[in-house]
Amino acid sequence: MxxxxxxxxxxxxxxxxxxxxxxxxxxxxxxxxxxxxxxxLSVCKPKCKYPQFFGWVYFGSSLYFISSTKLPWLQSRDDCQQRGADLVIINTKEEQVGFKFHRPTWIGLTHQEETMSWNWVDGTLLTESYWAQGEPNGYMDRNESCVEIRFFEQENSWNDLPCYDQNFWICEKNAL
Structure with a gap:
């Protein structure tokens, strides 16, 4: 047993x-x-069509952070810098047409009153632009010194507006 x-x-x-x-x-x-x-969801290969999510996205040799909240331009830039990045600098047509999130989004371009020029956050002058028709315009004599991507169905989609307006934003940092 x-x-x-x-x-x-x-x-x-x-x-x-x-x-x-x-x-x-x-x-x-x-x-x-x-x-x-x-x-x-956190790292999208270059062949991906940019999905409607927020967080870091890989494209080319850069990583991009797409915010899920709205802030004024300066606070948006501060957030990027805390992430080891800065607001996106649009260097290529591929970058310009690649981010189609269907809502206004800050980029790293501002108007410098003292030089009367448009400069990127790294200090370089604007050389190639994607302004929407009639932009930049300082609408209703407002001080519109910051730039957003606004008209997503068009390649030329930049709009100037006051920096205190609140928008979503895109940060960029080198992926290497």
Whole structure:
């Protein structure tokens, strides 16, 4: 009888081992799926069409952070700098047409009153622009010294407006 009980206990503990292995494998699979989804949402390969989510997006040799809240231009820039980045500088047509989030978004371009020029946050002068028709215009004699991407269905989509207005924003930092 004791041999029979030993065999039964051995079989029972073997089944428990298989159950533990099966449950552990199942949990590992669930964890792997969660990691894959998280990575997919946080780092998008260059061939991706920019999905409607917020966080860091990879494009070319840069990482871009798309905000999910609105702030004035200066606070938006401060947020970027706290992330080790700065507001986006549009260097290429691909960058300009790539971000179509269908809502106004700050970029790193401002008007310098003392020089009467448009400058990027890194100090470089604006050389190639994507102003919407009639922009920049200082609408109703307002001091519109900051720039947003506004008209998403058009390549030329920049609009000037007061820096105290609140907008979403895009940060950029080198991915290397």
């Amino acid at each position: 004791s041999k029979f009980l030993n065999v039964c206990q051995h079989l029972h503990s073997g089944r428990n081992t298989y159950r533990i292995v099966a449950v552990s494998f199942g949990l590992l699979c669930i964890l792997q799926v969660a990691v894959n989804i998280t990575l997919r």
